[in-house]
Amino acid sequence: MRYILSLLLVASASCGVFAQGIYDVAKIPEALTKDAIAVIRNEEQFFDIKSLGSAQYDYKIAVTILNKAGDDWGEMEEVYDKFSTISNLKATLYDATGKKIKDYKSSDIKDESLSDGFSLLQDNRVKRLKFTSITYPYTVEYSFSQDFKGLLSFPSWRDLKGFAISTEKSTYTIQKPKGYNIRYLTSQNLKTDSVTVGDKIQYKWKSADNAAIVSEPLNAGIDNISAWVKVAPNQFEYDGTAGNFDNWKDFGSWMYNLNVDGNKLPDATKLMVQNLIKDAKTPKQKMQILYNHLQQNTRYVSVQLGIGGFRPILAEKVAQVNYGDCKALSNYMKALLNEAGISSNLIVIGNGMPSMNANYSSMGQANHMILCVPLEKDTTFLECTSQYKPMGFIGYDNADRNVLLVTEAGGKIIHTPTYGVKDNYQIRKTNIKFNDEGMAEIGIKSAYGNAQFESIFGITLQEPSEQRKIIINNSDIPGVELLTYKYEQKDKTLPVITEEINFKTNQLLTKGGDKAFLTLNQTNRKESVPLKVENRKTYFAVPFSYNDEDEITYTLPKGYTLEFIPKDINITSEFGSYTAKFATKDNTITYLRTQTMSNKKYPPEKYNEYVEFNKKIYQADKQKAVLAKVL
Known part of the structure; x- marks a missing residue:
């Protein structure tokens, strides 16, 4: 048992x-x-x-x-x-x-x-x-x-x-x-x-x-x-x-040969081009006219059919249907320019991807196509899928990276333009005027350039009701009532948009006894600090380099006098810089703030230093003036 x-x-x-x-x-x-x-x-x-x-x-x-x-x-x-x-x-x-x-x-x-x-x-x-x-x-x-x-x-x-x-x-x-x-x-x-x-x-x-x-x-x-x-x-x-990836030159030859005879235009389109540019004086003017025509008369669709994922649709086909993918629209623009006597080259690019490795050619390093127009005095890059980007502005996801220039002699690695700190700007002037009851009327005028233009442009495509929600949600100012707003791209040839917003609020002054406290940064305030990460593993970077300049002028309410104003602040680090300046004259306070940031990629061990830099800005943005009631 x-x-x-x-x-x-x-x-x-x-x-x-x-x-x-x-x-x-x-x-x-x-x-x-x-x-x-x-x-x-x-x-x-x-x-x-x-x-x-x-x-x-x-x-x-x-x-x-x-x-x-x-x-x-x-x-x-x-x-x-x-x-x-x-x-x-x-x-x-x-x-x-x-x-x-x-x-x-x-x-x-x-x-x-x-x-x-x-x-x-x-x-x-x-x-x-x-x-x-x-x-x-x-x-x-x-x-x-x-x-x-x-x-x-x-x-x-x-x-x-x-x-x-x-x-x-x-x-x-x-x-x-x-x-x-x-x-x-x-x-x-x-x-x-x-x-x-x-x-x-x-x-x-x-x-x-x-x-x-x-x-x-x-x-x-x-x-x-x-x-x-x-x-x-x-x-x-x-x-x-058949082709080879031995080097970018050979790969470019394969791409070029895919499009041999692919940029011919119908006779009617050729006649249209000549009529459009008949009064243009320079190649640049001709290019602007034809780029405007492309944006106003074509739309983007994707085509992914075998070799069609790499070979552009024929230019004559795009002329008939008025649509195409990035390759087709870039090739169509190339054909329009060719009819105007302007040479150009297709560019294979990794949109939002790392730069192409100049020493290692392969298919997986690109996902997009744009156009390069080398004129006598400068070179212009054209993003042909966008209906609103100004000529020459290719967007931040296409900027500052190695790309493949496709020529009859083969491919060549070149570099796209860089949008640096000063290019990606936000410049803002604000006037805040208090009445005797403490109600503040606020007028804000802002200009956004390049990458910051891209960030703000999306709001202009929204319905008015949605625009109002976005403006109020994005405001740092407490208790605001939105009165009016306007967005305008005054010069369609530049990646710059202006914004004018008018608010009113009665919540700017915090009163205590015979004192009133006023936070001086009301329009571009850092509201949080990233948490520290111990033993961080990954590299880090901000999305893009930028420069912010803010000027706020306060007209103080009657019955109050300025008792305290902060001292100027200057913060510098390898990540960027920050200044805040405070000045007063008669019954006004002027606050000036600048912040620049670099999108350089930093190693993990630098992250907590970056947090400390942001903490200092957070504290600086909370500076207050003290007003005393006149007895």
Whole structure:
């Protein structure tokens, strides 16, 4: 009997062990669950290059979702198009102990058009599955194979998939024929393993036990603290075309050849161009006229069809339909200028992306196209998708970065204009006049330039009721009643917008006994200080460099005299500078404030110094004048 009981106990224990699968949450190291909403338990990428134009991609991933915030990781979305097919798709759901809950069938997986809401034409599709669990944590696992017919780019890899996501294990293997050349970039100190397997060479990268990183204020991404790999082909075949990425010159040649004979115009359009520019005296005037015509008569739509994602729609087609994507509209503008005798070049650019790496050419570094017009005395860049940006203003997300100039001789890396501290300005003058009862009438006149022009311009496109809400919500002045407002772009050729706002309020003076207290910065006040972050991991930067200048003139109410006014303040640091000056004459106070900020990228250890700099500005912005009642 004791022997039989022993056997039963062993069997029971064994069943318990096997019931806890490899995805048992209890097996996750505690360091990987700290600050995490999900854990990558295992990820395997295998990319097998079979020939110049074909490859197979095998992918497998298992993710444990720890709480509701991680539910986005409980979804599978895999994109394909007419140049690739997805097969052998398997998906499984596990509970917290790693016990299998469900194997998903093919009928559970949706196969849908990948509509982005703005593309007129596209052929991308997506295999989509949403795993569902009523309890946390749970684990999802899926795998698939994808066959490619045409190779422009290869999968990239990064061990940290995002903030608050930890990684237990992740590997990336790329396999190529011995005679096939690739180039790759890796993060610093990432080891590359290379081995020969038959007539192929394998490169392998791996990473394990990477704790989650909390999203930190003003972070510049996690690439500087994660392991990553970017791989590109030298030669490629795609949608009936061939080219190479050996260097940007060759890549530019491929782009140029895609558009050979693509900027011809219909005769009627040519005649229109000549009529439009007949009175223009200079190339610049001709360009302005034609750019205005482009903005007023075309609209942006996206087109993502095979090579159409890279080759512009013919200029004659745009002339007929009056729409196109960034490539089509830039090419159409190029054709209009050509008819006017002005040469120009297409620019491949990463809008909102890092500068192109001048020493590493690849497809994934760009997502947009603009136009470059080199005149005799200057060069003008044109953003051809915007219906309101002034000629020559390409926007902050296109500024100050390496881009690819496409020429007949090939591609060339050049740099777009930089909008610096003084360019991105806000200049404001405010008059505040108190009546005898303490009611203040406030008139504010502001001018916004370049990046700050972009930030404010959106309000001009809103309905009046929405504009009023935005103005009141954005005001630092307590208890305001909005009287009138006006926005105006007086010179459509400049990225400058003016704003005039009139308020009234009876809440500016805080009274105590025979004293009244007046906060002197009412229009551009720092209302909070970022929290300190100990042991910060990520680099940081403000969105853009800028310069703010504020002048406020107060006319004091009768019956009060000025008893105290603060001393001038001057704060400087590597992040920027700040001054506040206070002056009085008769019954007026003049407050002058300036603040400049640099968007240089700073290392993590500098962040708490940045917080202290902001704390000083916060305190300076709270300075008060004291008024005494005349007895």
